[in-house]
Structure formats: structure tokens, C-alpha cells
Amino acid sequence: MEVVASQRQSLLSVDISCSEVTDSGLNFLSDCSNMQSLSCNYCDNVSEHGLGVLSGFSYLTSLSFKRSGGVTAEGMRVFANLVNLVNLDLERCLKIHGGLVHVKGLRKLESLNMRYCNYITDSDIKYLSDLTNLKELQLSSCRITDLGISYLTGLSKLTHLNLESCPVTAACLEAISGLASLMLLNLNRCGIYDEGCGSFEVHANTCEFSHM
Template sequence: MSFAWQDVLLGEYPGVNDGWIDVISSQRSSLLSVDLSGSTVTDKGLRLLKDSSNLQSLTLDYCDQFSEHGLKYVSGLLNLTFLSIRKSSTVTPDGMRAFSSLVNLEKLDLERCSEIHGGFVHLKGLKKLESLNIACCKCIMDSDMQAISGLQKLTTLNAEGCKITSACLESIAALAALESLNLNRCCLSDDEFENISSLKTLKRLSLAFNRITDACLVHLKGLVNLEYLNLDSCKIGDEGLANLIGLTLLRSLVLSDTEVGSSGLRHISGLHKLEDLNLSFTSVNDASLKRLSGLTNLKSLNLDARQITDVGLANLTSKLFLVYIHCLSGLIKLDLFGARISDAGTVFLKSFKNLQFLEICGGGLTDGGVKHIKEMTSLTQLNLSQNCNLTDKTLELLSGMTALRSLNVSNSRITNEGLRYLKPLKNLRTLSLESCKVTAAEIKKLQSSDLPNLISFRPE
């Protein structure tokens, strides 16, 4: 009895070479999907695939044994809709000539390909292309963007880490169907940003780690369909946030490591659909947190900043702000990593009934504060590292939190003696007790006898 294979997924499987391709290619027209990531396939192997005329998906990530000449055999796979060749120095501008015949291609992934500058001219005819990933291709320049400006069905462009400047924004603006645009870590300034305002269909925009200021945000006013905006580490301040007032569909806003301070929060207080707000390493203070009372859909809040203290938590849960209690009822993730939270502040955490993820690593907790945390039985991930005064008593207090899957109490006074309190945590998958008086041997004993799901632990 013979079997017809449709999908052959061998990504990262050891030892895959041209000999394997000889067997795979025998399926000919029945083959629909092939993943050879990490294999040693050569030009010979690619030639063996040329008769797989119905192939729709081909993945060659991390393959570096074929050459630009081998890619010519891909050019005959006219039914391909998905092609991925990540992190390959063998894809050259001349080799990309093979892509020009793939007129049915919808998704092309060339992430971390280091030699593709100048080859985009061969993508001009791919009129069905919807997604292009060229992240971390440091060879990419403004002229490459100009070459693809006619791809009118392109909805997703990831150019993170490319050496493109604001001069290419006019070319990007010609991609009228764009819904997702990632320009993180490029060389952008405020120049030419008025072109972005024409991309009315944008839902996701990432501009992190660029030299843009409040002047850039003026041109985002009209992007009323935005649901995700990332401004991490940009020179954005309080007044610039006034330009976001009309972006009422925003669900995620990243303002980490910006110059945003307390007065800026008034401009985002009306973004009622926000689910994820990142204010880490900003100048937002305790008092300003009251301004977030209208964010009734908030699920994730990052307040990793040293100026946030117990007072800030009190403001989030005070009976004087009943609206905000409702606001936080859906909070699932709270990051207070570097905030200065003490035992007194942990009493306010009990208001977050649905919290699953909590980080408090500012060094101010003792076992007394953990008494309040233990009541948060919905927690699945808990990080209390860097609180050097925690002892074995902390593990005893946490022993009833059976939903925990990840626990980090590194840099504390916990010892091997305290490990016995972890026995009831049958769902625990990761455990970190680095820089404690705990040995890997004792953790392994606990793993084998009582924690069958523990797959990662430190020290190891």
C-alpha cells in the first residue's frame, strides 16, 4: 500500500539532506507543504523539488548550503503562496530573480537575510503579495522600499532593524492597503512623517527606538483605525500624547522609556478600549495613576518604575475611586518589577481578583508582605526575585497557590529546607532560586518525587 504525502514538516529535524529530498520529491504533485528548516539541502536538493508543481508552502529557514543558482528551481513552483528563507546569506539580488515568477505568492519571509539589497526589483510583479518580512536585514536601504511601493495588496510589512530613513516614508505611504507596519530600530526622524497620515487602514504601527519626537505624533491623528502603537524609547513627552486622543480603537499602547510624565496620562484617559498599557521607565508618579480610571478594559499594566510606591497601589484601589475598582476587575497582568513596593503595599493587591501574572522585585518585601499575595489564588506566574529578606516562610505561605506554573524567588534567603513547601505545587513548570542557599541536587530530588511537571529550574 502506498501513501501520498501532502505535508512534510522536517524543520530543525537533525540529519535532513539531499537524500531525504529525493524521497520527499517522489510524491510530486501530491506535495502541498514542505519545511526543511535547518537542513543541509543543496542546489541538488532544490532541483529535486522542481516537479512538485502543486507545492503551496516552502520553508528553508537557516539553510545555507544552497546557492543563488539553486533558487532558480524554486521559480517553477508557480502555486507557491508561502515562501520563507530566514537567516540566509545565500539569497542574493540575482538569486531573487527566481521570485519574480511566483505570481501567486502571498507571504514572503526573508528575515535576517544579509545580502538582499538591490533584489527587490524582482518583487514588483508579485501583485498578490500580502505579507513581507525583512526584519533585521541591515543591508536594506531606502531604494529597496521604493522598488516595492507598487504592491497594492500588501497588508503587513515588517522592516524592523533595516537601515531605512524617513526618506523612504513616501514609498511606504504608497502601500495603501497596509494594516501592520513595523519600523522599530530603523533610522527614522520626524522628517517626512506627514506621509504616514495617508495610511488610513493601519491597525498596528511600531516606531520604537527611533529618533522621533512629539512633532511626529501630529501626523498620527488621522490613523483612527490604529489598535496597536509602540513608541518605546522615542523622545515622546506629555504634550505629544494629546495627538492620541482621537485614536479610540487603541487596544495596546507602549510608552516605555519615553519622556512621558504625570500630566501626559490625562490625554489617554479616554482610550476606553485599551487592554495593554506599558508605562515602564517613564516619569509617571503615584498621584497620576488616578487619571487611568476610565480604562475599564485594561488587562495588562506595566508600572516598572522606581517612583511608583505603595501610595500608587493605594490610588489604584482606594474606595474613593470606585470607578477604578471596576476598571481593574479584568486586570490579568501587573508588572511592578522595579517599583518600591513594601509589605504595606501588598494589601492593595487583593483587589485584583483575576490577576494571573505579578512581578514585584524592588527589594522591599518580607515574608509579611507575602501573606497578602498568597490570597491571590488565580496567579499562574509570580516573580518576587531581588527581595533579599524573603525566607523559607515565603515558600510555606505560597504552598497553597496550586495554580502557579512559574515561580521566581531568586536573590533571597531561601534554603534547601524550605523546598519541602513546594510539594503541593503540582502545576509548577519553571522555578528559579538563583543566589539562594539552594542546591540543584535538592531541586532535582523534589522534581522527581513531587513536581512531575517541572521542566526548567535554576540553579541547574
């Protein structure tokens, strides 16, 4: 990592996924303040303390921490500094419940992946209501109910919404029908039945339903 970081300001993209890099290794990147893309997927040796290096990456537009135990609600405080972030991938990060409060100011965010973040609830989703540039939201297998979906009604640019295996019912369809830009809606393995679907105005080109 010391060799990689020696590029300093000219280093724009780093992918250390599936590596043995630790917090100390990540800290070598602290002088690479022009970084635009960083992927740390499956990096089991990076803790929430290592995330502090991100505070200097104000130009970062893409950040991925798939299946990282180091991303916690407390560690996500540093995300508030990433004002230019467009893509954020937190798939299978199981310790981020309560941390989305630090994302609410990221108004340039267009894609947010929280698939299989099993402890995300309605109280987390309310912090997404002001992310008006959001186009893709992946929430499969989260604990989102109809109340949580109601917080998304102002996301007029949302085109992709994945709620697979979330405990939502047909009651959420009224809120979803107001998402005029929606192109793909995944409701597989949700509690959606015929009753209540009649009031759903379909704006999507592709809607996936599962009648359980």
C-alpha cells in the first residue's frame, strides 16, 4: 500500500477488494486527496477506525464496502464529508443500523446499495428522503415496512427500487405509484396479494411481483 500511495495526488482509483489490507495500510492513502473511486469489498481486516482516512477524500464519487464488518453506524460519521459521492455500495454491511443519518446530506448520491443489510429499518430510511438525485435504491432483505416506503415519495428521479423479501404489503403501492420515473420495481417474496393492487398506477416498464 505504501507503493500505491506514493502516487499521491495523481492516484484517482484504488481497488483493494479481497485483500489483507488493514487500517494501517488504508491510512497510507491519506495523502491521495484526489481519489475518485475506492473499492474495499470483502476486506475483513479494515475496522471502523480505518474509515477515518476517508475524511480527506472530498472528490470521491464512488465508494464500495461490500460485506465489510468495519462499516458501522459510528464509523459512517466520516461519510458526511463525502459531498461529491454518487455511488455508495454497502451490501451485506450488517452493522450500519442508525448510521444513515450521516448520509442524509449527500445530495449528489444517485445509487445506494444496501442489499442484505438485514437490520436496516424504517427509522433508517427516513434519512433518505432528501436525497432527491437518487436513481437506484437496493433494499432487498431489509426490515422495511410500508411506513419506510412512505419516506421515499419525494424521490422523483428514482428509476430502480428493489424491495425483494422486505415485509411490505399492498398498502405501500400507493406511495410507490407516485414515483413517476420508476422503471424497475422488484417486489419478489414480499407480502403483496391481489387485494389493494387495483389502486396501483403502474409507471414502471418492469414490475416483478411474488404472490406468496
